[in-house]
Amino acid sequence: MKTIKAGVIGTGFIGPAHVEALRRLGFVEVIAVAERGAELAQAKADELSIPKAYGDYHELLADPDVQVVHNCTPNHLHFQVNKDIMAAGKHVVSEKPLAMDSAESRELVKLAKESGVVNAINFNYRYNPLVQQARLMCAGDQVGRVLAVQGNYLQDWLLEETDWNWRLVPEMSGKSRAVADIGSHLCDIVQFVTGLKIVRLMADLQTLHPTRKKPKQEVATYSGQELKPEDLEDVPINTEDYGSILVEFDSGAHGVLTVNQCAAGRKNRLFYEIDGAKCALAWDQERPNELWIGRRGEPNQIMPKDASLMLPGAQEYAHYPGGHGEAWPDAGKNLFRNVYGFIAGQRAGGDFATFIDGHNEIAICDAVLASNEQKQWVDVAY
Numbered sequence: 001m002k003t004i005k006a007g008v009i010g011t012g013f014i015g016p017a018h019v020e021a022l023r024r025l026g027f028v029e030v031i032a033v034a035e036r037g038a039e040l041a042q043a044k045a046d047e048l049s050i051p052k053a054y055g056d057y058h059e060l061l062a063d064p065d066v067q068v069v070h071n072c073t074p075n076h077l078h079f080q081v082n083k084d085i086m087a088a089g090k091h092v093v094s095e096k097p098l099a100m101d102s103a104e105s106r107e108l109v110k111l112a113k114e115s116g117v118v119n120a121i122n123f124n125y126r127y128n129p130l131v132q133q134a135r136l137m138c139a140g141d142q143v144g145r146v147l148a149v150q151g152n153y154l155q156d157w158l159l160e161e162t163d164w165n166w167r168l169v170p171e172m173s174g175k176s177r178a179v180a181d182i183g184s185h186l187c188d189i190v191q192f193v194t195g196l197k198i199v200r201l202m203a204d205l206q207t208l209h210p211t212r213k214k215p216k217q218e219v220a221t222y223s224g225q226e227l228k229p230e231d232l233e234d235v236p237i238n239t240e241d242y243g244s245i246l247v248e249f250d251s252g253a254h255g256v257l258t259v260n261q262c263a264a265g266r267k268n269r270l271f272y273e274i275d276g277a278k279c280a281l282a283w284d285q286e287r288p289n290e291l292w293i294g295r296r297g298e299p300n301q302i303m304p305k306d307a308s309l310m311l312p313g314a315q316e317y318a319h320y321p322g323g324h325g326e327a328w329p330d331a332g333k334n335l336f337r338n339v340y341g342f343i344a345g346q347r348a349g350g351d352f353a354t355f356i357d358g359h360n361e362i363a364i365c366d367a368v369l370a371s372n373e374q375k376q377w378v379d380v381a382y
């Protein structure tokens with residue numbers, strides 16, 4: 001297969017994960033990175049062994065050798081950077097959330113259609129082998145009518161009032177924080193697995209630390225750096241640490257989804273349970289190689305990630321035999337395999353999340369904010 005050349009904008013936490021996953025595909029070469037400023041870009045390029053470094057992402061977009069661009073910048077830049085990538089005629093893989101609000105995300109969907117470039121969003125959790133298996137079990141007749149859905153996405157990295165990150169700044173993160181940041185994955189995964197669409201919701205959002213202590217200097221995501229009281233200043237917080245959302249799906253089924261970035265001991269617990277008329281399915285991304293199948297008239301089962309036991313359509317998401325765990329980095333790689341396989345003309349497409357899915361999550365997020373403010377059920381305006 002001909003090598004496809006990629007560029008990555010933003011190399012903080014997630015950018016290098018994109019680079020590593022792309023390299024494991026074997027037919028993608030990451031030839032350029034862009035950061036803010038030439039010096040930082042060069043340092044990142046050296047660290048990641050990437051030949052070209054650009055101190056301004058517009059320079060990367062002007063590079064005729066770059067065919068696909070990954071937007072790994074903070075949320076407030078997603079709209080403009082995605083727009084510029086498409087205007088440059090490059091294929092785009094964006095980080096979530098797609099934009100800051102649904103007016104922006106709707107425009108990105110329109111521009112993507114007009115430009116004709118391949119567009120994808122990193123809803124990476126979908127591409128775990130047992131998530132694909134669960135989806136196929138729901139799509140077939142193994143699970144039966146979906147009666148109810150529950151899910152949560154819990155983290156503890158913002159538990160202390162001294163924890164700080166750009167996600168706490170609404171101008172960078174958006175009006176919603178936890179729902180946009182991790183609720184986007186949760187809403188996406190329950191809809192992906194069930195094949196149902198969230199149409200109405202009622203949200204309760206809470207800011208658990210109305211004031212936080214911000215370091216006077218910048219701290220990298222997940223760095224866990226210790227600071228002294230004199231290094232900190234009080235800052236009011238007006239985005240949610242916690243949210244619970246009652247949802248109604250287009251089938252009439254209901255569910256409840258909770259996000260919390262202050263849940264002690266929970267590092268990255270994305271969990272869902274689908275209660276079907278025939279059986280229930282539950283999956284936890286921190287134990288990604290197990291799918292729980294709940295039954296009434298016979299013993300419950302734990303299905304291991306083992307392609308020989310999985311449905312044919314899910315098998316290609318598992319790359320190693322049963323007992324050989326596959327997890328977070330592998331799910332992202334599977335997504336990129338699908339995207340780049342389509343760009344290369346080797347896959348039919350339709351098997352990766354696009355800007356339409358990204359927009360749908362933002363529309364849900366807008367509805368969550370409206371519902372929380374109005375204290376009532378609201379329809380999702382896609």
Ligand SMILES: NC(=O)C1=CN([C@@H]2O[C@H](COP(=O)(O)OP(=O)(O)OC[C@H]3O[C@@H](n4cnc5c(N)ncnc54)[C@H](OP(=O)(O)O)[C@@H]3O)[C@@H](O)[C@H]2O)C=CC1
Pocket residue numbers: 009010011012013014015034035036057072073074075077095096097122123124166181220221
């Ligand atoms: N799908 C998933 O599982 C995950 C998704 N994400 C998403 O990825 C995005 C990035 O998150 P994360 O990596 O944690 O954030 P980081 O802050 O760790 O990284 C962001 C990077 O973008 C750089 N950057 C900022 N402005 C520009 C610019 N104008 N041009 C080029 N680079 C720029 C930052 O540089 P500087 O430090 O100089 O500001 C930094 O290196 C977020 O939108 C987040 O929601 C994040 C984690 C997991």
Ligand SMILES: O=C1CO[C@H](CO)[C@@H](O)[C@@H]1O
Pocket residue numbers: 155181182185268
């Ligand atoms: O999946 C994820 C893990 O947590 C990160 C920090 O909250 C998110 O940004 C990200 O999308």
